[in-house]
Amino acid sequence: MRTRDLGIVIGEHPTGPNNAITDVAGVRVGHTTLDDAGPPHVHTGVTVVVPHDDIWTQPVFAGAHRLNGSGEMTGLQWIQESGELTSAIGITNTHSAGVVRDALVAAQVSARGEGVYWSLPVVGETYDGLLSDINGFHVRPDHVEAALGAATDGPVAEGNVGGGTGMICHGFKGGIGTASRVTDTAAGRYTVGALVQANHGRRERLRINGIPVGERIGAAVVPEPQLPTHYEPGSGSIIVLVATDAPLLPHQCTRLAQRAALAVARVGGSGEQYSGDLMLAFSTGNRGIPSYSWDENTAVPDPEVPVRMVAPQLMTRLFDLTIEATEEAIVNAMVAADTMTGRNGLTVHALDHDLLCQALATETRESR
Structure with missing residues (x-):
């Protein structure tokens, strides 16, 4: 079940065929879900997003944004420095970010073989320790390999899957979610897709289409989880990944990542003190960027690389697509x-x- 299956439409722009990040050509998503009532309770996993099949050797432009920094996303220093995304992206729980990062390094070594190159993969995390045995370190390298092997460009499973298995969002069960938007231009159709691992927010702040849903479905209607003493409501984090086939330069990708934070705010997130709200946007619209790799058979790269960029006048429309998705x-x-x-x-x-x-129906009646 998805939002539109309930007759709820967010925004005004059309979706892609899957209404998912995989509507951006070449982007694939895979999950490995670990769900065991135990003991111990294991409700965790890993989700991978593959920007395109040759990402290990053909980087794409990317940019990132931090709404609040009580979280981790590896590999951002190089993205901020060079504007290049050079790896598949992993999302998991807080204490498994390291093993997922190492497994993505191993995947690159397996794909490329020996050579003089380095790997700085991107892995984001959110905390599932309220529902899962996070200190049991249940995510293993083979789970990352399985997620990569299962990655597909079709519909994307949502909710209690992959890295989102044990996540909580605005006092309700959260997890993985995705959506997309498309727009037609004189240069052709552009697609923007988003995928989130949602583990953030407070119930009373939840808004959908501007309607105070969290107030109307308060604790007296649906009980909120009984948080441990001293656990601040709204803690937990959200990772947002934005993909587009529009030809963007790194600074334009950064601007899309910033607008994703506006969507978090529209739903009611406020970047709470202990929430790691991190956004990454990448564009597949420029390919052929040389990768970092030298050996005796590697030719000297051309001194110039031709790239394209979306006209500034079209950025507002891409902002809208990003926020809606x-x-x-x-x-x-x-x-x-x-x-x-x-x-x-x-x-x-x-x-x-x-x-x-x-x-939502109550709001419609009251507004008449």
């Missing part, structure tokens, strides 16, 4: 998720579809 991806993560009971008997309820539709 990210906003819907967050809501999709909640709509697709299932109620889960995890560590110490903690239960996190899914966002009830009937109650959601009633909250």
Whole structure:
């Protein structure tokens, strides 16, 4: 079940055929889900996003943004320095970011073989320790390999899957969500897709299409999870990945990543003190950027590389597509998720579809 299956439409621009990040040609997504009631409770996993099949040897331009920094995304220093994304992207739980990063290095070595090159893969994390045995280090390299092997360009599973298995969003069950938008220009059609791992936000701030859903489905209607003492509400983090086939330069990718943060705010996120709200945007519209690699058979690169860029006058439209796709991806993560009971008997309820539709219908009646 997805947001649009409930008759809820976010924004005004059309979606791609899958309404997913995979609508950007070449982008693939794979999950490995670890879901075991235990003991111990294991509700975690890994999600990978592959920008295109030759990402190890053909970087793409990228940019990043930090709304709040209580989190980690590896590889950002090189992206900020060079504007290049050189790897597949992994998303997992906080204490598994290292093993996922190492497994992506191994995947590059396997794909490229021996040579003089380095690997700085991008891995983002959010904290699933309220529902899962995060200190058990259950995500292993073979789980990353399986996610890479399962990566496909079709519809994307959402909710309690992959890295999002044990996540909580605005006091409801969260997880993985995705959406896309398209626009036609004189140069052809551009697609923008977003994928989120949503583990952030407070119930009372939740807004969908500007409607105070969190207030209308408060704790008296659907119980909120009983958080441990001293655990600040809204802690947890969100990772947003934005992909587009529009030919963007690195600074334009950074601008798209910034606008993804506006979508987090539109749904009610405020970058709480202990939330790691990190956004990465990449463009597949410029290919042929030379990779870092030398051996005796490597020719000296050409001194110039031809690139394209979207005209500044079109950036506002791409901003709109990014905001709409990210906003819907967050809501999709909640709509697709299932109620889960995890560590110490903690239960996190899914966002009830009937109650959601009633909250939105009430707003429609009151506005007349």
